Amino acid sequence: MITLDTDRINSFLGESAPGEPNRETVLRAHAQLKSGSGPGSSFLGWRDLLLDPNDALLEDIVSTAARVRQNADVLVCVGIGGSYLGARAVISALTPYLEESDEKTEILFAGHHMSGAYMQELLAYLEGKSVFVNVISKSGTTLEPALAFRFLRDWLERNFEDADDRVIVTTDPEKGALNALRSDHPYKKYVIPPDVGGRFSVLTPVGLLPIAVAGVDIRSLFYGARAMCTDLEAVSTDGYHPALAYAELRSRLYARGYTIEALAVFEPKLSDFAGWWQQLYGESEGKDKKGIFPVGVQYSTDLHSLGQYMQDGRRQLLETFLMVRLDKSTIRVAKDSDNLDGLNYLAGKAYSEINLRAYEGTSEAHEDGGLPNMTIWLDQLTPAAIGELIYFFEHAVAVSGYLLGVNPFDQPGVEAYKKAMFRLLGRPE
Amino acid sequence: MITLDTDRINSFLGESAPGEPNRETVLRAHAQLKSGSGPGSSFLGWRDLLLDPNDALLEDIVSTAARVRQNADVLVCVGIGGSYLGARAVISALTPYLEESDEKTEILFAGHHMSGAYMQELLAYLEGKSVFVNVISKSGTTLEPALAFRFLRDWLERNFEDADDRVIVTTDPEKGALNALRSDHPYKKYVIPPDVGGRFSVLTPVGLLPIAVAGVDIRSLFYGARAMCTDLEAVSTDGYHPALAYAELRSRLYARGYTIEALAVFEPKLSDFAGWWQQLYGESEGKDKKGIFPVGVQYSTDLHSLGQYMQDGRRQLLETFLMVRLDKSTIRVAKDSDNLDGLNYLAGKAYSEINLRAYEGTSEAHEDGGLPNMTIWLDQLTPAAIGELIYFFEHAVAVSGYLLGVNPFDQPGVEAYKKAMFRLLGRPE
Numbered sequence: 122m123i124t125l126d127t128d129r130i131n132s133f134l135g136e137s138a139p140g141e142p143n144r145e146t147v148l149r150a151h152a153q154l155k156s157g158s159g160p161g162s163s164f165l166g167w168r169d170l171l172l173d174p175n176d177a178l179l180e181d182i183v184s185t186a187a188r189v190r191q192n193a194d195v196l197v198c199v200g201i202g203g204s205y206l207g208a209r210a211v212i213s214a215l216t217p218y219l220e221e222s223d224e225k226t227e228i229l230f231a232g233h234h235m236s237g238a239y240m241q242e243l244l245a246y247l248e249g250k251s252v253f254v255n256v257i258s259k260s261g262t263t264l265e266p267a268l269a270f271r272f273l274r275d276w277l278e279r280n281f282e283d284a285d286d287r288v289i290v291t292t293d294p295e296k297g298a299l300n301a302l303r304s305d306h307p308y309k310k311y312v313i314p315p316d317v318g319g320r321f322s323v324l325t326p327v328g329l330l331p332i333a334v335a336g337v338d339i340r341s342l343f344y345g346a347r348a349m350c351t352d353l354e355a356v357s358t359d360g361y362h363p364a365l366a367y368a369e370l371r372s373r374l375y376a377r378g379y380t381i382e383a384l385a386v387f388e389p390k391l392s393d394f395a396g397w398w399q400q401l402y403g404e405s406e407g408k409d410k411k412g413i414f415p416v417g418v419q420y421s422t423d424l425h426s427l428g429q430y431m432q433d434g435r436r437q438l439l440e441t442f443l444m445v446r447l448d449k450s451t452i453r454v455a456k457d458s459d460n461l462d463g464l465n466y467l468a469g470k471a472y473s474e475i476n477l478r479a480y481e482g483t484s485e486a487h488e489d490g491g492l493p494n495m496t497i498w499l500d501q502l503t504p505a506a507i508g509e510l511i512y513f514f515e516h517a518v519a520v521s522g523y524l525l526g527v528n529p530f531d532q533p534g535v536e537a538y539k540k541a542m543f544r545l546l547g548r549p550e
Numbered sequence: 551m552i553t554l555d556t557d558r559i560n561s562f563l564g565e566s567a568p569g570e571p572n573r574e575t576v577l578r579a580h581a582q583l584k585s586g587s588g589p590g591s592s593f594l595g596w597r598d599l600l601l602d603p604n605d606a607l608l609e610d611i612v613s614t615a616a617r618v619r620q621n622a623d624v625l626v627c628v629g630i631g632g633s634y635l636g637a638r639a640v641i642s643a644l645t646p647y648l649e650e651s652d653e654k655t656e657i658l659f660a661g662h663h664m665s666g667a668y669m670q671e672l673l674a675y676l677e678g679k680s681v682f683v684n685v686i687s688k689s690g691t692t693l694e695p696a697l698a699f700r701f702l703r704d705w706l707e708r709n710f711e712d713a714d715d716r717v718i719v720t721t722d723p724e725k726g727a728l729n730a731l732r733s734d735h736p737y738k739k740y741v742i743p744p745d746v747g748g749r750f751s752v753l754t755p756v757g758l759l760p761i762a763v764a765g766v767d768i769r770s771l772f773y774g775a776r777a778m779c780t781d782l783e784a785v786s787t788d789g790y791h792p793a794l795a796y797a798e799l800r801s802r803l804y805a806r807g808y809t810i811e812a813l814a815v816f817e818p819k820l821s822d823f824a825g826w827w828q829q830l831y832g833e834s835e836g837k838d839k840k841g842i843f844p845v846g847v848q849y850s851t852d853l854h855s856l857g858q859y860m861q862d863g864r865r866q867l868l869e870t871f872l873m874v875r876l877d878k879s880t881i882r883v884a885k886d887s888d889n890l891d892g893l894n895y896l897a898g899k900a901y902s903e904i905n906l907r908a909y910e911g912t913s914e915a916h917e918d919g920g921l922p923n924m925t926i927w928l929d930q931l932t933p934a935a936i937g938e939l940i941y942f943f944e945h946a947v948a949v950s951g952y953l954l955g956v957n958p959f960d961q962p963g964v965e966a967y968k969k970a971m972f973r974l975l976g977r978p979e
Contacts, residue, residue, distance in 0.1 A: 202854025218668055219658075219675040229648075233851045235908055236817050237879030237901030239647055244881075246648040265850055267891050268883070268904065275884065301890045319854070380864055381810065381843060388665050400855035407859025410920075414810060414859060414866065416845050421694055422662045424967055425631025425748070426829035430836025430843060432963030435809055437843065437866075450666030452673075454697070455704065461730045462696050466977055472666030475697065475975065479664055482971030490966060491839075534861030537919060538853055542911030546904065548895055 123349070123509055125363035126496040129484050130370055130439075133377075133493035142372040142524045147365050148358055150523035154516070155354065159523050161530030166316030167515060170324065171343075171350040179340055182326060185289065185309060186333030190226050193253040193287075197243070197273060198331045199232035200257035201265045202400060203319025204291075207511075208331040210397035211323065214390050214507050215337045226334055232256070232269030240269065244276055252277065257291040257327050259313050261298030264542070291326050318530055320401050321515055324508075338504045345508025353516050364513045367497065368520040371439060374493055375413050375525075379439040382413045383431070385420050385494075386443050387480050390502065392419045395443070398514055405518045405529040412525065413439075421479050432490040440487060440494035443510075444480060447501045448473035552778070552938055554792035555925040558913050559799055559868075562806075562922035571801040571953045576794050577787055579952035583945070584783065588952050590959030595745030596944060599753065600772075600779040608769055611755055614718065614738060615762035619655050622716075623679040626672075626702060627760045628661035629686035630694045631829060632748025633720075636940075637760035639826035640752065643819050643936050644766045655763055661685070661698030669698065673705055681706065684763075686720040686756050688742050690727030693971070720755050747959055749830045750944055753937075767933045774937025782945050793942045796926065797949040800842065800868060803922055804954070808868040810843045812860070814852075814923075815872050816909050819931065821848045824872070827943055834947045834958040841954065842868075850908050861919040869916060869923035872939075873909060876930045877902035 137143040153159035154168075189196055198205055212228065231243060254277060256270045277284040291311040292299040303310060311326030322328060324346055333339045349364075356362045371382060382402070384395045395417025406412035418427055431438065454475075456468040467475060480496075487494050497513075499506045522529025566572040582588035583597075618625055627634055641657065660672060683706060685699045706713040720740040721728040732739060740755030751757060753775055762768045778793075785791045800811060811831070813824045824846025835841035847856055860867065883904075885897040896904060909925075916923050926942075928935045951958025 201851060206855060218671045221675070233854075234816070234818055234848065235850060235901060235905040236819070237877050237881055237905060239818060240901055241879040241881050242647045246650070262892065264904075264908075265854075267893060268896070268901070271883070271886065271891055271893055272881070272901075275886075298891045305888065305890065380866060387663070389663055389668060390665070396855070403856045403859040403863070407856075407863025410862065410865055412859060412863040414863065415856075419663065421664060421967075422630060425662075425694075425964060426635060426825070427832045427836070427844075428967065429961045429963040430832040430841060432966050433839065434832070434836025434841040434843065434963075436839055437809060448666050450670040452666055452670050452701070454700070457700065457704075459734065461734065462700055462727045463691065464696060464700055467697070467975065470975075472664060472669055472697070472701075475693075476664040476666060478974040479693075479967070479971050481974055482969070483967040485970045486966035490963065532858045534858040534863075534919065535854060537861050537915035538850075538857065538908070538912040540911075541914045542908050545907040545910055546896065546899075 122500055123363055123513055124498045125366050126498065127366065127370060129488040130493045130495045132488065134370070134373055137373065141376050142369055144361065144369065146524060147369045147520060150520045151356065151365055152358070153523055154519045160528035164316055164318050164321075164530035166314040167321035167324070168350065170314065170317070171347045171512065172354070174343065174347060178326070179329070179343060182311070182329050182333050182339065186330060189253050189334050190336070192251060193226045194250040195227045195229055195247060195252050196331065196334050197229050197231050197247075197252060197254045198257065199254060199266045199270050199273065200230075200327070201233045201263060203322050204257040204266065204327055205230050205233050206397045206400050207323025207328040210394040211328065211332045211337060211342065211507055212335040213393035214502060215504060216335055218390070225336075228331055228335055231273065232266030235265055235268065240272055244272065247276065252280075253287045253289070255289045255291060255330055256299065258299060259293050259297065259319070261292055261300070261302075264539070267298065289330065291330065318532070320404050323397070323511060341504035342508040345505030346512040348505070349509040349512040350516070353512075363497070364517045365520060367441070367495070368517040368524065370495060371413065371441070372521055372524040374439045379437060379493065380413060381416060381438045383416050383418045383438055383440045384443055385418045385440055387420050387476050388445055388448070388502070389419055391443055391445075392417065395419075401514055401518050404532050404535075405522050406525055406527060408527050408534060411527060420483060424483060431487060431492055436491050438492055440492055442480060442484060442494060442496040444496055445499045445502050448476070449501070551929055552792055552942055553927045554795050555927065556795065556799060558917040559922045559924045561917065563799070563802055566802065570805050571798055573790065573798065575953060576798045576949060579949045580785065580794055581787070582952055583948045589957035593745055593747050593750075593959035595743040596750035596753065597779065599743065599746070600776045600941065601783070603772065603776060607755070608758070608772060611740070611758050611762055611768065615759060618682050618763050619765070621680060622655045622682040624656045624658060624676060625682045625684060625760065625763050626658050626660050626676075627684045627686065628695045628699050628702065629756070630662045630692060632751050633686040633695065633756055634659050634662050635826045635829050636752025636757040639823040640757065640761045640766060640771065640936055641764040642822035643931060644933060645764055647819070654765075657760060657764055660702065661695030664694055664697065669701055673701065676705065682716045682718070684718045684720060684759055685728060687728060688722050688726065688748070690721055690729070690731070693968070696727065718759065720759065747961070749833050752826070752940060770933035771937040774934030775941040777934070778938040778941040779945070782941075792926070793946045794949060796870070796924070797946040797953065799924060800870070801950055801953045803868045804842050808866060808922065810845060810867045812845050812847045812867055812869045813872055814847045814849050814869055816849050816905050817874055817877070817931070818848055820872055821846060824848075830943055830947050833961050833964075834951050835954055835956060837956050837963060840956060849912060853912065860916060860921055865920050867921055869921055871909060871913060871923060871925040873925055874928045874931050877905070878930070
């Protein structure tokens with residue numbers, strides 16, 4: 122169950138002003154999304170795959186993941202943007218911080234930037250290890266992953282006789298450079314549905330394979346998302362839903378000049394989830410010279426970094442806390458005989474309870490300082506809950522984009538730097 | 551040598567408008583800083599320590615670090631905000647990404663947040679290892695590090711007979727909880743000068759001890775900063791300097807409605823440096839309902855996440871690239887006989903050169919899209935260059951703050967969440 126607490130945002134909003142987003146326009150956008158009648162509706166495959174689950178595909182991914190886990194010391198996932206942010210988000214949220222195990226497959230990312238130092242150090246690090254590579258790219262020609270894969274493929278072929286068995290490609294059904302490579306190499310292949318954009322692809326093989334290799338139960342993740350999806354499907358003109366309320370409130374604040382949204386977490390495992398959210402929201406809404414600028418912040422760390430600004434800087438931010446009600450940790454503060462640090466007043470309290478009070482204090486102080494904030498609550502950090510949250514944010518961004526009057530499913534601006542870069546690199550036409 | 555390339559920002563500025571920051575007001579702010587006559591001038595110790603170096607202190611830190619490196623598998627650095635962001639920034643910039651060495655002391659951070667899951671997993675991870683702790687806090691009562699240190703101290707005392715030799719405190723000369731603890735425990739102690747604020751403390755023992763344990767040459771780092779400092783000292787009313795130009799340009803853009811600054815890196819080792827910069831700028835300027843909101847971005851990763859927004863979203867951003875001219879990596883693209891990936895046009899090119907073209911393409915595309923950008927260039931990623939860069943940004947933020955009309959050395963807003971949190975936790979007065 123995901124809930125939305127709006128207590129500390131209402132004082133900034135009051136009655137809906139004329140022309141501002143409201144429940145009616147939100148429900149209209151929601152209906153557009155459901156009926157596939159809004160802009161970009163040829164890219165709604167992320168909904169279809171939940172409404173009509175492919176259990177055989179999930180099984181197949183689980184079994185490939187088991188093979189990788191059994192044979193690989195390291196899985197290198199090669200991809201950029203939506204081809205790695207979703208996997209990284211879910212893996213960080215649901216696996217331990219620090220783990221030492223010879224039986225575990227370590228997951229590393231590559232091809233999401235072009236640091237020569239990183240590739241050189243990565244190849245040295247892989248030396249002597251059993252390595253598998255999952256290369257994830259619809260076109261196969263996006264330069265960052267294509268370049269990384271050329272180096273890794275060459276390295277695999279020099280180091281393993283069964284190199285072709287160690288590569289898994291996740292790509293377009295037919296087109297592109299990775300399919301061309303498969304004419305010579307019988308790589309295991311997964312398909313990225315053509316009607317699913319990169320930032321919506323975490324519940325396709327793009328995200329699911331690395332997530333399964335990390336040991337996360339992808340069935341629970343997937344069916345958690347499906348539950349949220351069917352929940353929202355049931356909402357029609359006479360109901361409402363936290364995901365719709367979230368879209369409405371942030372859109373209303375944007376209309377009033379709050380042009381930056383901070384997604385704030387108090388559990389560091391959710392920091393990478395904020396990174397996924399940043400792409401989802403920034404790329405869906407940031408166009409036509411419009412949109413909220415999304416930024417992830419990790420508290421309480423960032424209260425001692427951006428906190429001063431949040432409390433008292435230029436009033437241009439709104440804040441969404443992403444909180445987990447039940448932390449599974451069990452440690453509690455012990456009483457100290459000397460109490461030289463003065464913390465005995467906390468004796469008996471759970472660490473996680475103190476963290477919750479830090480959240481409450483922050484939420485209160487920020488409202489007082491003129492920073493409107495709301496809170497999305499998860500019950501626990503489980504695969505099902507993370508699945509629910511993924512669909513919650515996906516549905517809400519589509520509705521938000523429609524409210525803003527943009528196509529939330531394209532990203533024409535991403536081509537601009539590529540075009541200039543390719544010209545500078547002298548790429549043939 | 552640090553240089554500033556302003557080619558892609560000039561078209562957004564033209565002649566200085568009346569009342570806008572200009573070279574004259576910048577030089578006035580610079581003179582105020584040098585003479586210690588501006589707001590907050592009792593917190594200029596970060597300048598004094600460079601103008602009058604304490605070599606004996608540097609030697610002492612180097613020798614403590616050698617002892618830690620010799621005896622510790624893990625050093626846990628306990629601190630929040632300025633008590634860890636500087637160390638993390640320098641260590642990430644100057645040490646390898648992935649390294650396996652039994653001889654190396656692993657550096658972990660704690661006390662920068664209050665996740666119960668993290669502390670529980672950390673204590674389990676430390677089991678069986680030789681552990682040292684560096685606790686860094688001026689007051690010793692900031693809750694996040696104080697709480698973490700209570701758990702770690704208890705763990706050390708249960709696991710090691712020489713627990714007291716394994717703790718190093720970095721704190722106020724006389725006051726605070728950590729000095730109180732020293733009445734019972736003869737911990738090695740380093741002093742945080744009272745006239746140096748947290749975000750300016752990386753070149754005091756706060757940053758230098760962890761950095762030295764990571765194997766970085768702190769003398770070169772320190773003297774690099776000193777060189778930049780004396781360079782700027784030599785600038786008076788008839789000269790100029792890239793650090794002053796940086797302060798001027800960002801301040802002029804702020805006056806014209808560019809209220810977010812992205813510090814963009816193409817080398818992931820500099821991402822944590824952007825985290826340090828975020829605190830330095832956000833906390834120094836974000837007050838009195840004013841200031842640029844600072845955000846670090848890592849390219850080209852984030853071009854596939856925030857890139858769409860940068861290129862075509864709401865025009866409220868300015869961008870500062872932080873680039874390194876000479877990457878030490880040596881790998882080059884090889885020719886492939888089949889060329890199925892179509893990348894042979896890059897054959898012979900260095901990986902790092904392709905990354906530079908990505909930067910150039912981005913800078914050009916962003917100017918075209920209406921995103922003013924400038925570039926700070928480092929020659930190489932060396933301790934001396936990072937030292938220079940630290941002082942460059944420190945000096946520039948002081949000047950920027952004066953131009954904005956705020957005290958760049960206080961952070962009153964950080965108390966607000968603490969106050970509410972302590973009330974909710976029932977802390978005795």
